[in-house]
Amino acid sequence: MADTTSPIEDGEKRRAPRPTILVLVRHAVTEQTGPILSGRTPGIDLSDKGREQAARAADRLAPLPVAAVYASPIERTRETADAIASRHGLPVNLIEGMVEADYGEWTGKELKELAKSDLWKVVQVAPSTARFPGGESIREMQARAVSAIEEVVARHPAQIVVVVSHSDVIKAAVAHFSGIHLDLFQRIAISPASVTALAFGGTLGAALLRLNDTGDLDELKPTEEKAQGDEGAVEVPS
Numbered sequence: 001m002a003d004t005t006s007p008i009e010d011g012e013k014r015r016a017p018r019p020t021i022l023v024l025v026r027h028a029v030t031e032q033t034g035p036i037l038s039g040r041t042p043g044i045d046l047s048d049k050g051r052e053q054a055a056r057a058a059d060r061l062a063p064l065p066v067a068a069v070y071a072s073p074i075e076r077t078r079e080t081a082d083a084i085a086s087r088h089g090l091p092v093n094l095i096e097g098m099v100e101a102d103y104g105e106w107t108g109k110e111l112k113e114l115a116k117s118d119l120w121k122v123v124q125v126a127p128s129t130a131r132f133p134g135g136e137s138i139r140e141m142q143a144r145a146v147s148a149i150e151e152v153v154a155r156h157p158a159q160i161v162v163v164v165s166h167s168d169v170i171k172a173a174v175a176h177f178s179g180i181h182l183d184l185f186q187r188i189a190i191s192p193a194s195v196t197a198l199a200f201g202g203t204l205g206a207a208l209l210r211l212n213d214t215g216d217l218d219e220l221k222p223t224e225e226k227a228q229g230d231e232g233a234v235e236v237p238s
Helices: 007-014 048-061 075-086 118-125 138-155 167-178 182-187 223-229
Strands: 020-026 066-071 092-094 160-165 195-200 206-213
Touching: 020 048, 020 075, 020 138, 020 167, 048 075, 048 195, 066 075, 066 138, 075 092, 075 160, 118 182, 138 160, 138 167, 138 182, 167 182, 167 195, 167 206
Parallel strands: 020 160, 066 092, 066 160
Antiparallel strands: 020 195, 195 206
8 A cells, every 4th residue: 555644744753852941040149149158058048139039030931831840958949949830830849969069168158268269269260170178079069960950851851840059050060961061160150040941852962042041131230330239240159
């Protein structure tokens, strides 16, 4: 019997499955964002400005058919995730692998003081070789974040998933999935409440769709202006 399948029908059958879209959101700001390396210190909530940022992020993501929301188990990420998840009637699932870096003895210290140390220079120039005193290495942080993301992607084929995490963790994950060496990850900027999106699937493995998208141009302001009116400078981890 002759094959009556048209070229169009055949093409539709062979069409690649929809990718999984992973939306990485950095938490909104706290009163410590900027001067202090909060790390995993408990009990630090979003500031008034942070709650406004989280609400705006939730507004931006509201039109998307989000299937699940995950968050690092730290207050500022959970609060940001709550704002997003509530718009979709979803719970917030905690994900340990996307928790903030273990900064060890650096936790709670002022960034201006840490910037004077020799290790700070290593973290900026050769982070793949750096280990925080009494904490984890940046390589370890990247490895567990990548593993956590791969598990989420496998759990949600062809869906849109939001994961709320932290600046350094998101930067390290983006570097991995974009083929950027870890020693260059400090060149990636992740602002508070920003959206970074990756598509997983197809021959590319992962494609970077959005990076540090806040929907405005505030991060392009001169440094002096930013210092006066913005707690979340580009170079500040938290």
